[in-house]
Each structure stands twice: as structure tokens, then as C-alpha cells.
Amino acid sequence: xxxxxxxxxxxxxxxxxxxxxxxxxxxxxxxxxxxxxxxxxxxxxxxxxxxxxxxxxxxxxxxxxxxxxxxxxxxxxxxxxxxxxxxxxxxxxxxxxxxxxxxxxxxxxxxxxxxxxxxxxxxxxxxxxxxxxxxxxxxxxxxxxxxxxxxxxxxxxxxxxxxxxxxxxxxxxxxxxxxxxxxxxxxxxxxxxxxxxxxxxxxxxxxxxxxxxxxxxxxxxxxxxxxxxxxxxxxxxxxxxxxxxxxxxxxxxxxxxxxxxxxxxxxxxxxxxxxxxxxxxxxx
Amino acid sequence: xxxxxxxxxxxxxxxxxxxxxxxxxxxxxxxxxxxxxxxxxxxxxxxxxxxxxxxxxxxxxxxxxxxxxxxxxxxxxxxxxxxxxxxxxxxxxxxxxxxxxxxxxxxxxxxxxxxxxxxxxxxxxxxxxxxxxxxxxxxxxxxxxxxxxxxxxxxxxxxxxxxxxxxxxxxxxxxxxxxxxxxxxxxxx
Numbered sequence: 319x320x321x322x323x324x325x326x327x328x329x330x331x332x333x334x335x336x337x338x339x340x341x342x343x344x345x346x347x348x349x350x351x352x353x354x355x356x357x358x359x360x361x362x363x364x365x366x367x368x369x370x371x372x373x374x375x376x377x378x379x380x381x382x383x384x385x386x387x388x389x390x391x392x393x394x395x396x397x398x399x400x401x402x403x404x405x406x407x408x409x410x411x412x413x414x415x416x417x418x419x420x421x422x423x424x425x426x427x428x429x430x431x432x433x434x435x436x437x438x439x440x441x442x443x444x445x446x447x448x449x450x451x452x453x454x455x456x457x458x459x460x461x462x463x464x465x466x467x468x469x470x471x472x473x474x475x476x477x478x479x480x481x482x483x484x485x486x487x488x489x490x491x492x493x494x495x496x497x498x499x500x501x502x503x504x505x506x507x508x509x510x511x512x513x514x515x516x517x518x519x520x521x522x523x524x525x526x527x528x529x530x531x532x533x534x535x536x537x538x539x540x541x542x543x544x545x546x547x548x549x550x551x552x553x554x555x556x557x558x559x560x561x562x563x564x565x566x567x568x569x570x571x572x573x574x575x576x577x578x579x580x581x582x583x584x585x586x587x588x589x590x591x592x593x594x595x596x597x598x599x600x601x602x
Numbered sequence: 603x604x605x606x607x608x609x610x611x612x613x614x615x616x617x618x619x620x621x622x623x624x625x626x627x628x629x630x631x632x633x634x635x636x637x638x639x640x641x642x643x644x645x646x647x648x649x650x651x652x653x654x655x656x657x658x659x660x661x662x663x664x665x666x667x668x669x670x671x672x673x674x675x676x677x678x679x680x681x682x683x684x685x686x687x688x689x690x691x692x693x694x695x696x697x698x699x700x701x702x703x704x705x706x707x708x709x710x711x712x713x714x715x716x717x718x719x720x721x722x723x724x725x726x727x728x729x730x731x732x733x734x735x736x737x738x739x740x741x742x743x744x745x746x747x748x749x750x751x752x753x754x755x756x757x758x759x760x761x762x763x764x765x766x767x768x769x770x771x772x773x774x775x776x777x778x779x780x781x782x783x784x785x786x787x788x789x790x791x
Contacts, residue, residue: 330765333772334750337743338684359669360725360775362676364744365635367725375633379647383629383654387621390658394616509642527758543758549641569746569756570738586641586693589748589756 337361448563452498455491462490462575464599466501478596480505480582488578488599490518490566497566499578504552504562504596515583516547516566517591522573531593539577545570547578549587576601608671614662621658628657628672632679638745639683641692649686653679670719684747724778732771735759739767 332350336357455461466488468481483503490497499516507513525542532541548567579598581591609627612620632653633646640646657678664674687693729737738757742748750768754761 326765326769329769329773330750333765333768336772337768338747338749356776356779357772358680359673359677359721360772360779361744362680363673363719363721363725363779364729364740364771364775365680366631366672366676366719367722367729368741368745369631369634369638375629375650376647379633379650380625380629382647382651383625384622386651386655387625387658390621390655391616391618394658543756546756551643569742589752 332357448498448565451565452489452500452563455494455496455498456489458491458493460491460493462488462492462497462601464488464578464601466499466580466597466599468597469595478594480507480596484597486561488566490572490575490578490601492572492575495568495571497568497575499550499564499566499580500561501552501564502559502561504580506552509551509585511585512582513549513551513585513587514596515549515581515587515591516564517544517579517581518547518566518568518572518575519544519577519579520572520574521576528590537576543590544577544579545572546587546589549583608664608666610657610661610664610671610674611666613658614664624657624675625654628675628679631672631676632683635676635679636683639680639747640687645687645690645692646683649683652686653682656682670721672719673721721779724781725775728771728775728778731774732767735763736767736771739764740771743768 328350332354336354456463464487466484466486468477468484481504484501485503486499486501488497488499504514519539519542521539523542523545525538527543528541532538546569548565548569550564552562577598577600579593580596582594582596583591607615609620609624613624629650632650636646636649636653637643640649657675660674660678664671729740732740735757739753739759742753742756748756750761750764753759753764753768757764759767
């Protein structure tokens with residue numbers, strides 16, 4: 319294993335490069351390049367350890383991959399004996415190998431083969447429906463359940479432009495830290511223009527960090543940094559019933575979910591919201 | 603170590619069914635990674651395709667004595683996914699596709715694939731040694747690709763603290779991975 323550089327700035331820079339997939343800095347020496355590879359390997363191991371594949375891959379994507387696999391096998395067959403080294407593979411020396419420098423440098427030159435997808439019909443793979451997952455979670459004892467209300471109902475202010483006839487509910491299970499939102503009447507969005515984002519106000523988290531959001535008559539809870547519950551789209555076209563179900567993606571553990579709020583945000587979401595709230599649900 | 607040839611060595615040797623086996627085995631993992639890094643579902647789907655093509659093309663570089671197949675696949679997949687997001691002109695490190703994956707997993711192995719490799723066990727072990735704040739920083743960084751600054755804003759932690767947590771976390775995982783590697787290679791520690 320290569321030794322660590324003495325200065326923390328260099329280590330921090332290598333950590334960030336490894337985790338964020340940045341190109342290796344051109345001035346890296348061999349030791350630092352090897353260290354970068356080790357950090358990247360560590361980040362990959364952490365990714366696997368923390369990843370959850372509880373949402374199956376879409377069947378349409380699975381079909382595309384099958385077609386890509388067929389294409390790959392067809393194109394690869396005559397090349398097997400003369401295949402070269404792909405530029406983005408970890409070094410064959412693997413963990414701790416100074417050969418890292420080779421692939422790191424080569425990675426900058428990588429060009430991917432473009433595959434022409436065939437138009438074979440879908441493989442017809444089945445995936446568990448969100449509705450089934452919703453029902454299953456909903457049946458668990460102790461699940462928190464709250465209905466969406468517009469700000470016009472909650473605060474007596476004019477209705478938000480995107481909450482036309484909005485209805486539905488949110489369910490959240492503290493034990494499994496999972497939940498779903500169900501909506502009807504939430505305006506469809508163009509993800510390139512804006513997206514919706516869920517925020518969870520946790521009664522067990524600190525309040526007062528964002529005093530500018532205090533509202534007379536409402537709990538101090540609104541002055542906390544809420545937990546990001548994930549960015550999502552209202553893709554009404556994919557629903558036959560007009561009802562859409564969105565799994566909650568809480569970025570941090572939630573101790574006691576008290577208020578759920580949906581805001582309108584730029585594509586990709588934000589870390590700190592200006593709180594253009596469309597709707598909210600108050601638990602309990 | 604299993605005596606059965608790995609999926610990647612089967613791909614490298616030209617076994618056509620092995621690419622399908624690869625999708626079957628690692629599709630969930632790669633899709634999960636893509637959803638967390640990509641701001642749109644469409645981009646995530648493109649990134650997954652890029653990732654698998656790269657994995658197949660890199661199959662002959664896999665050496666089971668140097669590490670597990672799943673970590674090798676994850677290393678390549680992360681690179682390709684992040685690269686795809688960057689080439690799209692969208693920011694890397696945004697929130698995920700569509701909130702489709704439940705809560706932040708805890709480092710207790712519940713999110714780990716059934717077939718845990720030594721590296722994954724080492725990663726879980728390292729995570730369990732960290733404080734909740736350190737775990738939080740690692741999760742936001744590794745799973746979301748958030749920058750130091752973004753993590754500081756999201757958590758309210760000082761920037762220096764975020765860097766320290768991340769540095770210590772990665773160094774610890776690296777140490778544990780090295781120990782595991784040395785054991786496999788019969789190196790005295």
C-alpha cells in the first residue's frame with residue numbers, strides 16, 4: 319500500500335477526485351496516482367455497501383441491455399484474440415498497484431463504442447408495481463399517514479399554481495425508514511424546467527437554523543433544516559388513473575416525521591430550498 | 603474464493619451467455635448507482651448502458667486475486683455514470699432521479715448484496731466504526747457525489763469538518779481493504 323502524503327490538502331483533493339470521478343490531476347506522481355486508485359476502489363466498495371437495489375431496473379432498460387449484450391458478443395467474437403486494454407478498467411494489479419498511473423492517464427482518452435440498438439421487442443420482464451409496494455407498506459403497523467393539503471387550506475393564502483385539485487396522502491414507516499407519496503391533481507412537470515422535491519420536518523431534529531422561515535402561529539419546526547426526501551417528477555402520462563405514487567428517498571435518517579412539504583425546485587433539486595411550497599402534509 | 607470462473611472471466615473468454623449473467627447479477631447495483639448520480643431517469647438509463655458496455659470491455663482486466671468482482675464492476679460503473687452525467691452538461695452531485703429508493707441505508711449490511719465480498723464487508727466494518735456525522739458525510743459524498751461544500755450546506759457542518767470526516771472515512775476503508783488484500787496474498791502485517 320502506498321504511503322499517505324503528509325499534507326491533508328493533497329489527501330482531501332485525492333479523496334474528492336476519487337469520490338466525484340474527476341480526472342486525475344496531470345501533475346500526480348506515481349504514488350499519488352496509486353493512492354487515488356485506492357481511494358476510488360474504497361469509494362466503490364462503500365457504494366456497494368450502501369447501495370440498495372430495491373427499485374428494480376425498468377424492463378425497457380433491461381431489454382436495451384440485452385440487445386447491447388448481443389451486439390457486444392457479435393462484435394467481440396472476431397476480436398477476442400487481439401483485444402486491447404480498455405482505458406477505464408482498474409489496473410490488473412488491482413489494489414495497491416502502481417500500474418494505476420497507466421489507466422488513469424489513459425482514462426482521459428477513452429472513447430466509447432457506440433452501439434446501434436436493435437428494435438427487438440421488450441423481453442416482457444415483470445417488475446413489482448409501486449402500487450403493490452405502497453399497499454404493503456401501508457399495511458404495516460405504526461405507519462405514519464397524512465393527507466396532502468394545499469397552502470390555501472393550510473394558511474388561507476391563494477392556491478399554488480401547481481396544486482390544482484390536488485389530493486392524496488403520504489405514508490412513512492419509521493422502522494424501515496421508507497415511505498411513499500400518492501397524488502392526484504399534482505400538475506405534470508417538465509423535468510428540464512423544474513422538478514418537485516420533498517422535505518421532511520423531523521420533530522427530533524434541531525430547530526432555529528433557518529429563522530427566516532418562521533411563520534406566526536405555526537410550529538418552530540419550520541425553522542429547521544428539513545431532511546431532503548428526494549426529487550421527483552409528476553409524470554401523469556404514465557398513470558391510467560390520474561394517480562401517481564412516488565417512493566420517498568430520505569437522505570438522512572428521520573427520527574419523528576412531523577411535516578412533509580413539497581416544493582418546486584430547479585432540475586435536480588437543491589440542497590437548501592427557497593420553499594416555494596406546493597403542498598404539505600402534517601402527521602398526527 | 604469460488605472455483606467457478608467469474609462472470610467477467612467468462613465474458614473475457616468469449617462466452618456469449620456471460621454478458622446476460624452479468625446484467626442479471628449486477629443490473630440492480632448499477633441501476634441503483636445511476637439513479638443516485640443522475641438527475642433524470644433518461645440519463646440514468648443511458649449511463650447504465652454505458653457502464654455495462656465498459657464493464658464487458660474491461661472484463662479481461664479483472665483479476666480475482668486482487669479484489670472482488672462486484673467492487674471491480676462498481677468501480678467502472680461509477681466512473682462511467684459520473685462521466686455520462688458530466689458529458690450531459692448537468693451537474694454531478696445533484697439529488698437523485700426520482701426519490702425512488704427509500705431511506706438512506708444504514709451501514710449494517712442491510713443494503714449489501716447477498717454475496718458480500720471481503721471489500722464490502724471491510725467497507726461496512728469501516729462505516730460502523732465511524733460516528734453518525736462521519737457516516738452522514740460519507741453517505742452524501744459516496745452515494746450522491748455531493749461536493750464538500752454541498753455537504754456542508756446540507757448538514758450545517760463546517761467545511762473543514764466535512765473534509766476531515768471524509769478523509770478519515772476513506773483512509774479507514776483503504777486501510778481495511780489493504781489488510782484484507784495482504785491476508786489474501788499471505789503478506790505479514
